[in-house]
Amino acid sequence: MSTPPFSSSVYSARLERASALAAEAGLDAVIVGPGPDLQYLVGVEGDTIERLTALVIGPGIAPTVVVPRMELAKVRSTAVGTLGLAVSDWVDGENPYDLVAAAVGSVAVGSVAVGSVARVGVSDALPALHVIPIGERLGVRLELATPVLREGRMIKDAAEVAELRRAGDAIDAVHRRVPEWLRAGRTEREVAADIARAIVAEGHQTVEFVIVGSGPNGADPHHEVSDRVIEEGDIVVVDIGGAVPSGYNSDSTRTYAVGTPDPEAAERIAVLVRAQQAAVDAARPGVTASEVDDAARQVLADAGLGEAFLHRTGHGIGVSVHEEPYIAPGNDLVLREGMAFSIEPGIYFSGEWGARIEDIVVLTADGCERLNTSEHSLRSV
Missing domain, CATH: 3.40.350.10 (Creatinase/prolidase N-terminal domain)
Structure with missing residues (x-):
């Protein structure tokens, strides 16, 4: 450098x-x-x-x-x-x-x-x-x-927040382009290659990860890519991130449907979107990390989807993609202004499909700023 x-x-x-x-x-x-x-x-x-x-x-x-x-x-x-x-x-x-x-x-x-x-x-x-x-x-x-x-x-200064905002804008631009590449008949690997090129083209210096989980592969939260051919009707998880030249990272997940989604799947994903919003609404200085996690988890549990949520709600981000604070059950860390972390509840049905919605937020004096603003609801392509 x-x-x-x-x-x-x-x-x-x-x-x-x-x-x-x-x-x-x-x-x-x-x-x-x-x-x-x-x-x-x-x-x-x-x-x-x-x-x-x-x-x-x-x-x-x-x-x-x-x-x-x-x-x-x-x-x-x-x-x-x-x-x-x-x-x-x-x-x-x-x-x-x-x-x-x-x-x-x-x-x-x-x-x-x-x-x-x-x-x-x-x-x-x-x-x-x-x-x-x-x-x-x-x-x-x-x-x-x-x-x-x-x-x-854990506490980001103004310069760091500006870089995280820059990274968030860049990855949002990539998500808006995903419909250019995601379609039936292509493999996950082919779609991922197009996304990786776009991550750099849209302002990142490096590609840190690309997850394209189609159909049953989406039920594995840490699936990366495979040679599976994407099919009409698939639910597809796209989780992507990279580092901008300063070294600060983006990380955002959206869930797509190839063609017309199954109505039950669409209904469940709508609940997931509400759960993610509930956690964003709960994120503010003075609450604990576990309380933010609880906000998302409760919405899913009330809809009978609690057991489908397999992981924590989020993780800190900065020069590392994963760092503290961790937004997880039992974490009594009191959140403070300047903390930056993901809010990414997901639901997963083994052998069928999965879905996840993820934004990066930064805590402000009385709430949080969402750094990712691309469409949150299930998007048909």
Whole structure:
């Protein structure tokens, strides 16, 4: 990435917030490996490899990036460079865990830690390949920093909401074009290929997933695509998403009928649309995640469709397609302004068909903003 997607002030505020949250949690340091947390904090994208890249932050610690020298130019093109963060680069044959220890300010002699560091958290995307030697080098028992890192990512700032809105508009444009490709005689895979091209054409940088579940395949919530030939009368679930250039994701599901749908199926899907709307209406600051889930679930249960709803109502979204908060039964997390998540109840009838309606919403001061506005009702194509 040649230009960070947000201003330096945005990334600086995120780093300061993460360090403050670490202090509140009693952590002396947090080590963040490649993954969504590193992308959120400093704009560094990519996955973990055998060569260690890590950001070290914490109360009283100058944010430091440990990075292989061969990745140095890439890392400096992100907020790491624009903020002028300390960088400790290394080459093969050197020990990067020594650099982590130096940044943390702790070393171990045998199993005894030398220095004031007692509690160190690591991001949940950092693999055992690196966690174990880091723990040995620091001489402390590492713990997950998830409670610290998720707190920052759950509340979206204005810049993030703008990117989620951009992603929502782009995926809505794709759904409006689905009737161009969805018809009897084509395979799910053929339709999915057209949709994937449109996801990029309509403004996404990457295609994260395309689900085209026709007929009985739609009864599998995580079906992707197959070579099944779509038939007249099929109910088809189309769940699609991608990342816009800033790395923020879209995720929207609509249910289509090829030709004239079975009247009973159409009636049940109309109930599903009402259930999704009930959850949207319930989503506001001060309610719990489980209360939003209950709103959708109750509508379906009242119509005798409760057992056909097989999953949670939603998940958070941002630099990850799935992140906290999770809108699920039993989740007593109190929702707050700035949280962004999906609302996607579904009904599934094994061997027959399935349906799901999904929007992304962002909580406002007194309710929520729906980021997806394409037609919600069953659409015949």
